[in-house]
Amino acid sequence: MAVMGKSKSVLILTGRVINEAVSFIVFSVLDLIDFLLCYVYKLVDFFIEAEWKPCYCSSGKEVITSSGKILVSEQGESKIVCLSSTKVQLEEISDTLYTRPSLVSEVSNLTVTELKRLKVDKTFVQSCEKIKKGGTVRSSFTVNSSIVEMLQGKMGRQLLHPIPRWSDCDCSFCNSWTSSCNETLFVRAEGPKEKAREDVLFIHGFISSSAFWTETLFPNFSSVAKSSYRLFAIDLLGFGRSPKPTDSLYTLREHLDMIERSVIEPHQVKSFHIVAHSLGCILALALAVKYPGYVKSLTLLAPPYFPAPKSEQATQYMMRRIAPRRVWPLIGFGASMACWYEHISRTICLLICKNHRWWEFLAKLITRNRIRTFLLEGFFCHTHNAAWHTLHNIICGTASKIDTYLDAVRDNLKCEVTIFHGKDDELIPVECSYNVKRKVPRARIKVIEKKDHITIVVGRQKAFARELEEIWRNSSG
Numbered sequence: 001m002a003v004m005g006k007s008k009s010v011l012i013l014t015g016r017v018i019n020e021a022v023s024f025i026v027f028s029v030l031d032l033i034d035f036l037l038c039y040v041y042k043l044v045d046f047f048i049e050a051e052w053k054p055c056y057c058s059s060g061k062e063v064i065t066s067s068g069k070i071l072v073s074e075q076g077e078s079k080i081v082c083l084s085s086t087k088v089q090l091e092e093i094s095d096t097l098y099t100r101p102s103l104v105s106e107v108s109n110l111t112v113t114e115l116k117r118l119k120v121d122k123t124f125v126q127s128c129e130k131i132k133k134g135g136t137v138r139s140s141f142t143v144n145s146s147i148v149e150m151l152q153g154k155m156g157r158q159l160l161h162p163i164p165r166w167s168d169c170d171c172s173f174c175n176s177w178t179s180s181c182n183e184t185l186f187v188r189a190e191g192p193k194e195k196a197r198e199d200v201l202f203i204h205g206f207i208s209s210s211a212f213w214t215e216t217l218f219p220n221f222s223s224v225a226k227s228s229y230r231l232f233a234i235d236l237l238g239f240g241r242s243p244k245p246t247d248s249l250y251t252l253r254e255h256l257d258m259i260e261r262s263v264i265e266p267h268q269v270k271s272f273h274i275v276a277h278s279l280g281c282i283l284a285l286a287l288a289v290k291y292p293g294y295v296k297s298l299t300l301l302a303p304p305y306f307p308a309p310k311s312e313q314a315t316q317y318m319m320r321r322i323a324p325r326r327v328w329p330l331i332g333f334g335a336s337m338a339c340w341y342e343h344i345s346r347t348i349c350l351l352i353c354k355n356h357r358w359w360e361f362l363a364k365l366i367t368r369n370r371i372r373t374f375l376l377e378g379f380f381c382h383t384h385n386a387a388w389h390t391l392h393n394i395i396c397g398t399a400s401k402i403d404t405y406l407d408a409v410r411d412n413l414k415c416e417v418t419i420f421h422g423k424d425d426e427l428i429p430v431e432c433s434y435n436v437k438r439k440v441p442r443a444r445i446k447v448i449e450k451k452d453h454i455t456i457v458v459g460r461q462k463a464f465a466r467e468l469e470e471i472w473r474n475s476s477g
């Protein structure tokens with residue numbers, strides 16, 4: 001037994017070393033490819049659209065105008081005061097958008113001081129005034145030029161680029177929102193229009209859609225549940241059939257505002273349960289904190305919560321945890337491609353999302369129509385701009401906020417908190433759910449054996465529907 005245990009340890013160590021070595025080579029090559037694609041897209045964008053879109057690998061330059069002030073704070077909590085002569089909005093963006101060191105530089109022996117110097121070389125410093133209660137304080141902040149350019153176009157209330165862009169899908173399904181005068185999210189609603197006991201809001205995860213819920217859970221709820229609750233499943237901003245504005249930075253404020261304008265306000269939601277998956281858990285926590293008296297229960301599936309060590313920046317730590325730049329497991333490799341490489345991920349969207357109708361046709365042909373097509377719909381129907389900014393500004397950018405949200409849920413909310421997690425989840429490990437429980441001791445965790453990030457719902461929808469109904473009944477009681 002001892003020999004077998006030792007042999008197993010050797011095999012694990014060997015596999016880890018091979019994974020590290022292959023990953024270093026692969027991602028070093030990807031660093032170079034992404035660098036070259038940056039210039040390729042600038043040229044193609046210019047010839048097709050008569051302008052090129054500012055990207056986050058561009059060098060900083062002086063683009064501040066005299067129309068107002070732009071302020072970006074440090075420590076991963078970047079905030080931009082939008083330039084406008086009308087209403088001023090505060091946009092929060094993640095520093096991971098423009099601070100993504102190449103793998104070669106990251107594994108080298110550069111000192112922390114030199115890394116900071118390199119970051120300053122890529123940005124420029126603007127002195128601006130920060131008003132506090134005691135008076136005026138002078139501070140310095142770093143500003144990335146691409147963010148400034150995007151905001152300047154946005155504050156003029158003009159889209160920077162046509163809808164859709166040349167590299168985005170132009171089919172009627174993906175752009176159905178352009179035919180409506182109401183710029184609200186796509187909402188699938190079921191249940192009684194009047195005299196509903198309570199409401200339930202379903203929030204999907206990253207690169208998904210409302211179909212993740214409507215094709216699995218909705219058909220499996222009991223007749224009692226369907227007659228007692230109004231069920232709302234949304235396509236998040238930038239995904240599915242919801243608006244995909246090219247001038248949006250897809251910040252937390254924008255996502256929450258759209259949920260409020262599309263569900264809470266028009267449907268007069270006053271008492272509701274929230275069911276959220278993966279990235280949607282972050283939005284669910286933010287909503288719960290904003291409406292503490294309205295939320296009756298909070299059900300989180302695979303919440304991405306990685307408490308950052310005090311010595312590390314929360315946004316950067318989160319990015320390395322969800323996108324570790326390793327070729328194995330494959331789901332982690334895909335997350336790394338999406339998170340670290342702006343232009344490679346755009347190329348993937350160009351090849352897959354723009355041509356999703358062909359991929360769906362081939363998938364149905366090869367599998368003889370046995371594949372669950374709603375998963376393909378969620379994976380294909382988004383734009384690169386939406387996926388890129390949502391990934392960084394929500395998952396990475398809110399890393400330092402989740403502690404505050406969880407503290408508020410623990411101290412200010414009385415709702416029931418239930419967490420489901422697949423034991424075989426290789427994207428968001430089970431430890432994340434236990435991290436949440438440490439912050440909110442009353443939270444109940446259910447770890448489902450032999451289930452992963454997707455099969456935590458897909459494949460066990462009947463059982464999960466019964467579990468949700470029990471949670472709602474107990475919370476209402």
